[in-house]
Amino acid sequence: xxxxxxxxxxxxxxxxxxxxxxxxxxxxxxxxxxxxxxxxxxxxxxxxxxxxxxxxxxxxxxxxxxxxxxxxxxxxxxxxxxxxxxxxxxxxxxxxxxxxxxxxxxxxxxxxxxxxxxxxxxxxxxxxxxxxxxxxxxxxxxxxxxxxxxxxxxxxxxxxxxxxxxxxxxxxxxxxxxxxxxxxxxxxxxxxxxxxxxxxxxxxxxxxxxxxxxxxxxxxxxxxxxxxxxxxxxxxxxxxxxxxxxxxxxxxxxxxxxxxxxxxxxxxxxxxxxxxxxxxxxxxxxxxxxxxxxxxxxxxxxxxxxxxxxxxxxxxxxxxxxxxxxxxxxxxxxxxxxxxxxxxxxxxxxxxxxxxxxxxxxxxxxxxxxxxxxxxxxxxxxxxxxxxxxxxxxxxxxxxxxxxxxxxxxxxxxxxxxxxxxxxxxxxxxxxxxxxxxxxxxxxxxxxxxxxxxxx
Amino acid sequence: xxxxxxxxxxxxxxxxxxxxxxxxxxxxxxxxxxxxxxxxxxxxxxxxxxxxxxxxxxxxxxxxxxxxxxxxxxxxxxxxxxxxxxxxxxxxxxxxxxxxxxxxxxxxxxxxxxxxxxxxxxxxxxxxxxxxxxxxxxxxxxxxxxxxxxxxxxxxxxxxxxxxxxxxxxxxxxxxxxxxxxxx
Numbered sequence: 347x348x349x350x351x352x353x354x355x356x357x358x359x360x361x362x363x364x365x366x367x368x369x370x371x372x373x374x375x376x377x378x379x380x381x382x383x384x385x386x387x388x389x390x391x392x393x394x395x396x397x398x399x400x401x402x403x404x405x406x407x408x409x410x411x412x413x414x415x416x417x418x419x420x421x422x423x424x425x426x427x428x429x430x431x432x433x434x435x436x437x438x439x440x441x442x443x444x445x446x447x448x449x450x451x452x453x454x455x456x457x458x459x460x461x462x463x464x465x466x467x468x469x470x471x472x473x474x475x476x477x478x479x480x481x482x483x484x485x486x487x488x489x490x491x492x493x494x495x496x497x498x499x500x501x502x503x504x505x506x507x508x509x510x511x512x513x514x515x516x517x518x519x520x521x522x523x524x525x526x527x528x529x530x531x532x533x534x535x536x537x538x539x540x541x542x543x544x545x546x547x548x549x550x551x552x553x554x555x556x557x558x559x560x561x562x563x564x565x566x567x568x569x570x571x572x573x574x575x576x577x578x579x580x581x582x583x584x585x586x587x588x589x590x591x592x593x594x595x596x597x598x599x600x601x602x603x604x605x606x607x608x609x610x611x612x613x614x615x616x617x618x619x620x621x622x623x624x625x626x627x628x629x630x631x632x633x634x635x636x637x638x639x640x641x642x643x644x645x646x647x648x649x650x651x652x653x654x655x656x657x658x659x660x661x662x663x664x665x666x667x668x669x670x671x672x673x674x675x676x677x678x679x680x681x682x683x684x685x686x687x688x689x690x691x692x693x694x695x696x697x698x699x700x701x702x703x704x705x706x707x708x709x710x711x712x713x714x715x716x717x718x719x720x721x722x723x724x725x726x727x728x729x730x731x732x733x734x735x736x737x738x739x740x741x742x743x744x745x746x747x748x749x750x751x752x753x754x755x756x757x758x759x760x761x762x763x764x765x766x767x768x769x770x771x772x773x774x775x776x777x778x779x780x781x782x783x784x785x786x787x788x789x790x791x792x793x794x795x796x797x798x799x800x801x802x
Numbered sequence: 803x804x805x806x807x808x809x810x811x812x813x814x815x816x817x818x819x820x821x822x823x824x825x826x827x828x829x830x831x832x833x834x835x836x837x838x839x840x841x842x843x844x845x846x847x848x849x850x851x852x853x854x855x856x857x858x859x860x861x862x863x864x865x866x867x868x869x870x871x872x873x874x875x876x877x878x879x880x881x882x883x884x885x886x887x888x889x890x891x892x893x894x895x896x897x898x899x900x901x902x903x904x905x906x907x908x909x910x911x912x913x914x915x916x917x918x919x920x921x922x923x924x925x926x927x928x929x930x931x932x933x934x935x936x937x938x939x940x941x942x943x944x945x946x947x948x949x950x951x952x953x954x955x956x957x958x959x960x961x962x963x964x965x966x967x968x969x970x971x972x973x974x975x976x977x978x979x980x981x982x983x984x985x986x
Binding site: 348351352354355356358359360362363364368370371372373374375378381382407441442754787 | 823827830831834835836838839840842843852853855856857859863885916917918920921927943944971974975978
């Protein structure tokens with residue numbers, strides 16, 4: 347009898363409590379969240395700091411690098427001569443211009459004069475410059491000899507124009523257009539920039555003025571000088587290790603079920619050259635993202651594009667109670683305005699760095715949202731008056747709510763044009779979401795065009 | 803209007819394993835009633851039970867990675883809740899161990915009245931039991947532990963577990979009889 351009673355009681359207790367329902371789940375969850383804060387979002391705060399610090403450091407390094415490169419100064423390359431360089435008399439026109447070094451004679455020529463002179467480089471007679479001035483035949487002869495004497499000058503400054511005009515050797519014509527090729531002892535040969543477009547060059551020689559007796563330079567020597575210098579010439583501005591730029595962007599956001607309003611943004615970018623054709627591109631941008639969803643009284647909103655609470659309400663919370671489901675709020679429309687801070691890290695492939703700046707790039711974006719604002723309107727049926735519907739509006743705001751890491755895939759294609767001396771890059775792009783973004787985990791991408799201004 | 807549906811248990815658990823707060827909330831709310839049913843049987847009051855349940859869910863979320871999805875989730879959750887409840891009342895249970903067993907005579911209850919007991923009635927009856935008897939009754943009769951396991955959990959000899967269980971059942975019979983008499 348007792349055993350039967352005990353079994354009955356046991357079964358009854360099991361039956362009652364295995365199917366126990368308790369209405370305080372929401373309250374319980376709130377209490378649980380006090381003890382159980384979301385851990386996953388704490389760590390990215392450190393990421394935010396580190397990433398911001400890295401971006402700022404990169405920016406300052408880039409600015410420092412740009413500033414440390416003397417603007418407008420032509421590269422100089424000096425090669426030690428095999429033989430002493432001869433000194434010219436001090437009363438040359440170059441000396442009068444103050445470009446003569448102590449115990450040496452400098453020969454100053456404008457590019458045009460050099461070109462003229464070089465036309466006669468293989469000729470034993472000199473006709474130009476001195477004749478023109480009517481006073482410096484000797485100095486000109488000296489110049490001619492220096493340029494033409496192989497033993498005394500192993501290498502020589504030669505302007506691009508000189509190279510182009512010189513009939514000496516075809517290789518000369520292949521020399522870089524505006525590059526100056528240096529070929530003399532560093533201390534003996536210098537280049538001065540008078541500010542004129544046709545730059546003035548000074549050759550300073552330190553040896554006695556017996557250059558006239560030197561043998562004429564062989565064509566091969568100039569060619570050698572040209573080729574040697576070409577390989578050693580300083581990097582072109584396009585070949586800088588880091589290139590900075592600023593850009594403005596216009597784009598549309600896209601998400602399933604959302605309208606696609608036009609948005610604007612802007613930022614700074616830094617390209618770091620890692621090889622001839624590859625660059626790593628990074629930067630910081632601030633961009634506005636707007637999304638707008640309409641649901642036409644459908645409760646089932648896509649979980650990736652609706653507020654969590656309403657999605658939960660729609661899908662789960664009232665899952666087994668149809669009365670509750672009927673009285674549950676129905677999402678009417680929903681909009682999100684997110685001001686994002688984006689930190690991309692892209693790998694850029696430049697098709698032909700020497701000819702043009704056309705490239706494709708791909709990479710990932712990390713970042714945070716400076717602020718997020720969500721507005722949603724929903725209809726809630728009145729239980730007291732069947733058929734009556736009340737519309738409610740609700741809005742929430744968040745500032746710097748966590749950091750997302752590598753949640754957006756970037757693709758872009760760009761090409762550069764020169765506008766008034768500035769290089770402008772037009773770059774169509776697509777950003778594809780790999781995961782939900784923001785506090786509501788909205789999964790949205792963007793597509794648009796960047797207009798980049800490269801900073802020299 | 804589309805009728806809402808429950809998310810499949812497997813999907814919930816899978817998402818919880820990946821640490822999704824949203825799905826943790828869903829899981830919590832889906833199993834909250836079940837968890838409270840266990841927590842209330844072991845606790846002194848409702849607030850106590852809610853704390854037991856929340857502590858158990860936090861343990862469950864933190865150890866979700868080690869949960870074998872092939873095994874029934876309810877059984878796994880039940881174990882966590884029971885252990886949490888026992889741990890929470892361990893101090894009470896130790897004090898109770900020093901109390902002498904009462905020598906209530908065996909009294910038969912009314913079987914017919916049992917079917918009409920609801921959760922409230924049962925909890926009222928269980929509250930009348932000393933903590934140690936309540937724990938052993940729940941562990942053995944409802945949650946399926948044997949005396950050796952109970953002895954391990956409560957750090958008592960298995961024989962004591964048997965005696966406390968016997969006393970608990972006797973007391974429940976007596977209480978039900980009194981209740982039946984009181985309500986005609």
